[in-house]
Amino acid sequence: MGLDIPQKIERKLARLNDSKNPLRRWSFELASWTASTICMGSIIAILIYMRNQPLSRWPFGLTVITVLAKIAAATLIIPTSEAIGQLKWNWFQGTASREMVDFEIFDKASRGGPWGSVMLLLRTKGKSLAAVGAILTILMLAIDTFFQQVIELPEIWSLQGKGYVPMVTQLEHQAPLYYSNGVERKETDKELATLINEFFIDNSSRPIPAGDGFQAEIPVTCSTGNCAWPLYRTLGVCSACQDVSSLLGYACISSKLDWVRNISRDPTESSYLRGNMCGYFINATGESPVMMTGYAIGPNITYTGQALVARGLPLVDSITRTTLFGGTVHFGHIRNPIEDFIVAGLQDTEAVYANRTPFAQECVLYWCVKAINSTYSLGAYKEEVVETFINSTTGPQPWNTALMEDTDEGPIYNYNYAENVSIRVPFDPEEINYGMTNETMVLTALAFDDVLPFFSTMVNSSNTPSIRLRYWNSGNIEMIPEINPWVPTNNITQHVERLATAVTNLIRSSSRTKSVSGDAFAKEVYVNVQWAWLTFPLLLLILSLLFLVSTIVRVSRADGEAGIWKNSAMPILIYSLPKDAQQALVSSGALDAGSKTKAKNTRIRLGKKTGWRVSGYTSAPATPVSQGYPPPGWI
Template sequence: MAPPESRVPHVHSGTRDGHLTTPLQPCSSTSITEEDASLEFTQRIERKLAAYNASENAFKRWLFEILSWLISAFCMVSIIGIYIRINGRKTIESEALLTLTNFLGKIASAALIVPTSEALGQLKWNWFHNSKAMWDFEIFDKASRGPLGAMMLLFRTKGRSLAALGALLIVLLLAIDTFFQQVMVSSAEWWLVDMGTVPKIRRYSPRMSTEYRAGIELLQFNEDIATIASKFFYDNGTQPIRFGNGTRADIPINCPTSNCTWPIYETLGVCSACQDVSEMLWFGCISTRIDWIANLTGTGTESTYPNGTSCGYFINSSSEYPILMSGYRLKSSDLSPGEALLTRTLPLITNPDRQPLFGGSINYKDIRNPIIDAIIVGASDGIGGVYRNETPTAHECVLSWCVKSIKSSYSWGGYSEEVTGSITNTTAGPYPWTTRFIESTAVNGTDIYYSENINIVPGSIDDTALSYGVSNKTMSETVAVFDDVFPSFVTAHNATEEPLMRNKFYTAKKGPITRRLLYNPWQPPNDVSQHLSRLAIAITNLMRSSSVSSESVAGQAWERQVFVRVRWEWLTFPLLLLTLSLVFLVLTIVKTSGDAGIGLWKTSAMPTLIYSLPKETQSQLASPSTWNSTQGGGKKVRIRLLPNIGWRVSGHNQLSASPKLPLASKAPRGWI
C-alpha cells in the first residue's frame, strides 16, 4: 500500500542548501478511488510479469516468451495437420477448415513476434551495458517495435551481432502471412459423378410392312434411309445444328453433366470411299445411241433412244455402245453444239436386271457387299467447260456396310465423335443378285432377290453369332433407295437454260422423270468424296437411332468441381522462421543469463524511468523485491512528472531533476 499522506511534507518555494524549494502538490496516497480500482487488475498482471522477470530461475524469466513460441509452433503444426486432411478434397467441403487455417495462421505469426521482440529488447540493455552511442538506444527501441527500426538496426550492427538476427526476423515476419496464403490453391478438376449413354447397333432390322400386287411381294425402299438420302441426292444434305459450344448430336445421347466421355466402341455403319478414274475417259466425237437427253419421247426405254453424233468424254469407247459421261450433242442441221451433258452417275450394276459392268467394280472388287458402286462424272466449269471440251472430273465411289470403331465425347453442349477404324467384309463369295422377268396378266416386272445376309465379324469378336450386319431383305430395301439417282443425268440445252436432272429409271415405262435442281451436289466445284462421306455418316446415325435394334454404350459423366491442393513448399518459409526464432530466443537467454547487474527488463520502459529518479528511490524500485510480492514487496508507488522540474515519487520529498554539470566541464565523447 502507498504510504499515508501525512508522510509527504510541504516544500516552500525558495532555495535552501542548494535544493529547489518550489512548492508542489502532494501526491495523495489515500485509498484507491473507484476509477483507479478498474485499473487494479491490469496493474496486478504487470506486477506479476515483473515478478517473473525478477525470478532467479531462467525458465521463469522467459516463461511467457517460451509459451508464445510454443503457441506459434502448435498453430503451425495444426495448420499442417489440417492441410493433410483437406488436401485433394472439395473446396465446398473444406470451407470451415480453411477458415480455421487462416485464423491459426494469424495467431502463429502474432505469437512468433512476442519472443523475438522481447529477446531483442533484452539485447538492448545488454548492448548498453557497454558504452555505446546515445542514438543506438532509439534504434534498438524502434527495432523491437517494427520493421523500419529493425532494418536500421541491421545496418547499424552490419549483421555481426546477435541482435541482427532478431532484427532480420522482425523484417521477415512481415511476409509470413503471404506464405501461409500461398500454401493452399483451388484447382478446378473434372470429377466422375454419373454415367452417360450413347447408342450403337449390331444388326439393323427396321420395321417395314410388306406390300403385294396380285399375291406377288413388291420390292420396297427403306423409307427412313430414303428420307435422309434424298437430301443428299438433290441438295447439300443434312446440316449440323449449332448447339452450345458445338453441334447438336444426330443420335440420342444421355449425358447428365456437361462433360461425358465414352470408351472406343464398335457399331454397324456405312462407309464410303472414292477414287479418281479420269484416266478411263477418252475424248472423241462418236455417232452412237443417245441415252442421256432430257426430252425423250415415248416410254424412255432403250428401244426409244435416238441415234446421233456426240462429242465429249466417253467411257468404254471401244464397245458397241460407248457411254458419253460428259459432252454435248451436235445438231443435225449445222453440226453446232446443242444439248450438253453436265453430270452423269453410272452404277456398275445395271438396273433392274442387276448385271455387273466392269466386273461390278473397278477399284473396289474386294468389297463383298457394296450398297452402291458407281462412276460419277461432272463438268469442271459448267456448260461453258463442256463446250470448251475441258476434261471433267471422274470418280468411282462406293458405299458399303462396315463396322466402325468410334470414340465419342460430349462437352458443354457439343457432341463430337472420331472414327478410329473401320472393318469391311472383304471375303470372297458368290455373286449375290439373281433376277427373273415376270410377265402375266396381273404383273409385268422383274423379280429381284439378294441371296445372302450381310455378316461382318471384327477381330475383337470370336463368336460369329455376334456379327454385325443386316438381313438380305434390308439389303435389297436399302439398295432400292439409291436407284433414284444411280443412274441419272444432268443436262442443259444451252448456257442460259436451267439444267434438268433425269432419274428414276425404274419407272421408265411410264415415261421419263425430270426435275430442276436448285443445287447439284454431284458437279464440281462440289467435293463428291466429302459429300458421300457425309451421307454415310448420316445413314450410320440413322441406324444407331433405331428404337428397335440399337444398344447403349455406357460412358463416364464428369462434373467440374473445385478441389483443395496444398503446395507444401510454401510452408518452408514459416517453418524456417519458427526455427530461427527459437534459435534466437535460446541464444539470447544464454547470452543475457549473466546480466545480473543489468536486470531482465526486455522491452519494458521501466529502466528509463527508474534510473532517472533520485538515487534512494532507484535502489528501492530497482530491487527485485519491489516486483516480487512474495518477498515482502507489493508497495504501491505513485509517480508524477512535473514540467521543467522532473519526477516526484510518493513517499519521497526530493525532486528529481536532471543533473547540471559545471559550465566549464564537457561530457566525454560518446556519453550522455
C-alpha cells in the same frame, strides 16, 4: 475495489517474472512460441489432408489455414519482441554507459516495428544478440507471403459422371408393310431415302459449327459438356472412289435417249426412243453403249440442243439387278456393296460441245465396321475413325430377281439378297458379328434405286442445269438443284464420303442402337501444395526459439544486474533521472520538438540499486531504490 482482468493478468505475469526459475520467467514467451508451433503443425496437417484433393472436399479449409497462419505469425513475434525488450535493459547495465538514443531504438525494435529493427541492426553493427532479434523481426514481415504461396489452386479436369454415344452391331430397318394386288410389300426407309435425295440432287446440308468442331449429328449424352469415350466399334457405311476415265470413248452413234428432258417412257415398251448423239460413251463399240456426257444431233430430233453434262450410272441395274462390268470395276474385294456406280461430268455445255474429255470416277458405298475415337468438348463433337473393317470374302453375286407381274405402271420384281451381311473384326475377343439380315440389305439398297441412275442436262451455258432422277415405278422426276454436286468443280470423293458419314449417323440415331459409356469431365479446383514455401516459416520458427533460448541464457548469466522487465514501461517510471539532470535537459530545451540531439546524446547507465546514472551528474535519483527485486512499485 477488486482488480479488473488486465490487472490480474499483469500481476500474474509479474509473479512469473519474479520467479527464480528461468523457464517460469519466460513461460509466457515459450507458450507463445508453442502456440505458433501448434498452428504451423496444424497447417501442415490440413495441407496433407487437402493436397491433391478437390477444394470442394473441404471448402472452408483455406479459411482455416489463413486464420492459423495469422495466429502463427502473431504468436511468433511475441517471444522475439519480448526478448529484444529484455536485451534493452541489459544493454544499459554494466560498467559502460550508453547514449539515450539507444533506449529509443531498442524500444521501437521491441515493439515489432521494421524501422526500429533496421536502426537497431545498424546501431549494434550486427554484433549484439539483439541484432539477431532485429533480423528475425524484419524477416517475419514476409511470413504471410510465404504462407500464401504454399497453396496453388489449379483447375483440373475431373471425372464427374458418364457420357453415352450410340453404336450399332445389327441394323434393323422398321419398314411398314403394305399390299399391292394381294402381294405383301415393304416400303423403303423414308428417312434414309430423304437423306440420299439431299446428296444426289443438291450438296446437302453441312455440319453446324460449334466451338472448334461441329454439333453432334447423333444422339450424344454428356452432362458436363466435356466427355471422352474409349475406342469403340460400330457398324457403318464407308466409301471409296477411283478414276475410270480409261473406260470412256468418244463416238457419234445412235443410241437410246434415256437422258433428255421431259421424256416419257412408253409403259408398253421395254426400251426408250432412240436418236443420234455425240459424246463420251462407256461401251462405245459394244452392244449397249451408254453416253456419259454429250449432246443430241439431227434435224429431225426434238431434243437437239440439249447437252448431257453429268451422269450417274449404277453398275447393278436398279430394275433387273443385272450387272455391268460384273457389278464393279475396282472394288471386287468388297463383299457387300450397297451401291457401286460410275459418275462422269463436265462443267457446262461449252465443254460438252467442245468434246472435252469428262472426268469419270467409280464410287462405292459399302458396309463396314468403324473403330472410332469420340470426344465432346464445349458443345463440339468430334469423331476420328481410326480403322475400318470389311467383309472381303469372295462368293457369287448375291442378288436374285424374279419378275412377278408386268403392269401398266411397269414391271414388278421380287428381289432377294441371298445372304445376310456379316462383318467380323479380326482378333476381337468378344467375337461380335456386325451386319444385318438380307431383308434389311434389300430395303437399304432399294433406297438408292430412287436416285440412280441420274442425269444432269443443260440446254445452253446460261440455262440452269437440271437433275433428273428415275423413279422407275412412277415415271421420272426432274429437279433444279441449287448446287450441282456432280460437276468437276466439286470434290466428288469428298461428297460421297460425306454421304457415307451421313448414312452412318442416321443408322446410329435409330431407336434400336446400343450405347457406349464414356467419362464426363468438368473443371474442378484442386489443392496443390508447394511444400518448399514452408521452409521459410519453419526456419523462422526454429531461429526464434534459438534466439529466445539464447536470450534466456544471457539474462540468466547476468542475473543480479537487471530485472526481468522485458517490454514493461514500469522501470522507466520507477528509475527516473536525477533531478539536476532533468532540470538541465528541460531548461536547455532538449525535449522540444526538433531539438532532441542533446537528450539523445546524453549517456546513461542503469544500476539495479542506484537507478539511472547520467554522465556529468552525481546526484541520486529522485526516488530511492530499494534493495529488493523487483523494484518498488512493480505491479
